[in-house]
Amino acid sequence: MSNEVTTPDGDAPATTPPTGRRRALWVATGVAGLTGVVGLAALGGLAARDDKAGGPERVADNRAAAPQNAGGDSHGDHRTGEDGGDRGRGEWGGEEEHGRAREIPCDDDALVDALELANRDHGGTLKLAENCTYELRVKDREVGGGLPVIRQDVTIQGNGSTIARDAEDAFRIFRVAGGGHLTLDDLTVSGGNASAARHPGPTASGPARDEGEGDGGALLVERGGKAHLSHVTLTGNNAEHDGGAVANYGRVWLTESTVDRNHARGDGGGIVNHGLLTIEASHVDDNTAAGSGGGVANGSDERRGQGAPVALAALGMGGHGGRDAGTVEIVGVRDGKNTSPSTLDGNRAGKNGGGLFSSGGYVTVSFTHITGNTACENGGGVYAENTDLDLDKVVIAGNHADGDGGGVVTTGGKHWGYPNTKDEGNATISDSVIVDNTANRFGGGIYNGEWLVKIEDGFLTRDHDEDDNAALTLRDTLVKGNTALNGGGIFNNKATITLTKTHVTKNTATDTSKLHRVAGGVLNNEGHVTLDDDSLISDNDPTNCANTVKDCFN
Template sequence: DLTVKGGNANEFKYPGGGGPAPTALVPDGKDDDKRFEGDGGALLVERGGSAHLSNVKLVDNNAEGDGGAIANYGRTWLKESKVVGNHAQGDGGGVYNEGILKVEETHVDDNTAGGNGGGIANGGGEHHDGPVDLASAAKPGKGDKGEHGKHHAGTVEIIGAHEGKDASLSTLSHNRAGHNGGGLFSSGGWVTVSFTAIGGNVACENGGGVYAENTDLLLEKVHVAGNHADGDGGGVVTTGGRDWAGNGAEKDGLAGSATIADSAVVDNTAGRFGGGIFNGEWLVKIEDGFIVRDHDKDDNATLTIRDTEIKGNTALNGGGIFNNKAKITLTKTHVTKNTATDSSKLHRVAGGVLNNEGRVKLDDKSLISNNDPTNCANTVEDCFN
């Protein structure tokens, strides 16, 4: 029953140079303490700490680092609370997590992040002072050092109440990210979302509603609607990821495994590929007819979709689903009335499902129909245009 409003976590600047303390001024063994500076506009939970928030409002807080309202490196439980209108210059406009986070019957709405995860960020994926565009992600040394160092993801559970007269969904809505994951971002770790509405979020790069790389992800009884990504994946992006070695060369990322069950992915939009869902390697060059590079290995993302409706989504190509060098299994799932706007003669255009050098498998109870201009492109077994 508490409101925390107008908090501001700023990174301490030493006089003279206006920047952070030189390394020589930080006592041995204290470097790790410095990484929390500027995190958690309303609340910072350090390693070994825990916080239980019930019927709490975190409003209009700001962090120069990560976690506009909360930065959690320990254990945090949010129940029947509101995280609204917060901002982080780094990752996690509402909440940034590297520990164990449980969000129950809670609204995480109208937050913004300069980096990843407008609503919630589970790990940062890269240092928030590092590269911001896709092409520069391979620059040597980025993400290895700095005040905050590498971000490590934790465990996130987001649930709503589904029984009783006072049942209330959790919401992740109208959040905005400068990079990936307008509503929810995860790089590594474990994320479970159920009985939750993810709507109206925006990502300036990929994953308007949800962006999950190298993550064990479960979306169950979730409504993903009306989200937008300027890049790929208006509703959801799932990727095994391509990790970048310190010398600028590629190395295999960790496996990404995702399941979407008993859910709806509807009316989302993407500026490039996968209006509803984008699965697989995300570095796709339009001018090369979707061929990324000759030496690319198959992405190790695996997506299972069952008992789910994918409807009314729009993208340049792959209006409903874009699968790039990865595997998707559809069970009792309907992909209908999605639209692709690509007019290029280089490409086979699919309003429903576009499979690029991957594998899409349907069971006999799944349906891909009434998509514009075609249902499928490339090899999608048992799909008819």
């Protein structure tokens, strides 16, 4: 048997599918119906720290979050049902929900048959054999996956086991339909490979593929579907389009879990989100995307492979419907002085957003380390366009962009190819550190504003542009030791930045040109940068602000 997966170029191996086999129905017995920037920096740029604010505030809970993508589900407590009543799930599944768990022997046919029965029997709880590997060898041609579509409330207690694709055929592992609710606990899912049907190509009348087709190598959650993953590892999965491991159009919770070494030919090497996504005390590491969002993509990068988003909209391939962004919340766990951060580490994007990419929607990140990520274009750590972005108590360190924004890019849509209806970008970064990031062009730590930069005028100071491309607030934050061609700490282009109790120090610009202004700290180009009395821009090389920021001394 073979365990081939999609290659980094996304080509699925050409194979001969195995012969089908008839599964006998298997029925088990017993089935039941700066609080101080100095203190933060002293932790080596990577460790979380004590903060007086207490546990992370779930900001996304109070926002209207793209209801068209949420399948009608609220963003409230996941322990309540659609009517607001207690679901009685206890700790998300188990005997309290479905009665005595049905024990599944170490056999893939038995697992498939048990899931088929659970769908017919209004759901149930399945307990897998301990430390077993369930090898899926047959693709279900009707559903296009290795397991039956989840249409009821189904819990799988993994018991330390693995569900893996072991077949010549390319297929994903799990798919949750609208109305279905899947809970996974203590399980590894690997080798899933979401392939897409071959179409003659996009037309003006509609998209080239169905929503979710070719998305989510391990798990696809459709509109109105839900999935909760606890102590789950998703590894070595692939998607021909978006979401190497997970594609979410409904509602997904990921708690104390790991998403690593997955790949997407499109966006979201680890996860792509078009609904409501919560990542808590989890690790999204070492994933790759040929498009944008090496770790996580909220929405799709509309520019991918096309001349402009307007052209995509005309083809029905983005900027509306199922391709829109939703709401993402990424949080660590804070218990007194002890913090268990979530991580986005070592991810890589062929385009924008090495760790995290968002195009529209809402993104809230707290008690999280975004480190060591790479973008071949812009936003090594984070790339957010037309997005309400809130980063609180976050470490952004050691990321790299071949273009702009080694640590963070915040931008609006009022530029190249976008319709005038596109929103501005709005971002707040508070109580965080942005250190040791690099960019080959502008903004080693942060790039804010329109990402098309003209340098032939020498970065002359101009009047404030009333049509701001993006608005960024930095509060109680340290921007230190970042490097770029210009604007080593921060590059602001046709946008607004407000610094409150923030230090920008020891950043470097490497441009040796004498033809225009060069700032190691903050370079402001046709925008507006405001400092309060408690903020400081100092000790940057070769200058702090090159006379482009009021009250910044060079």
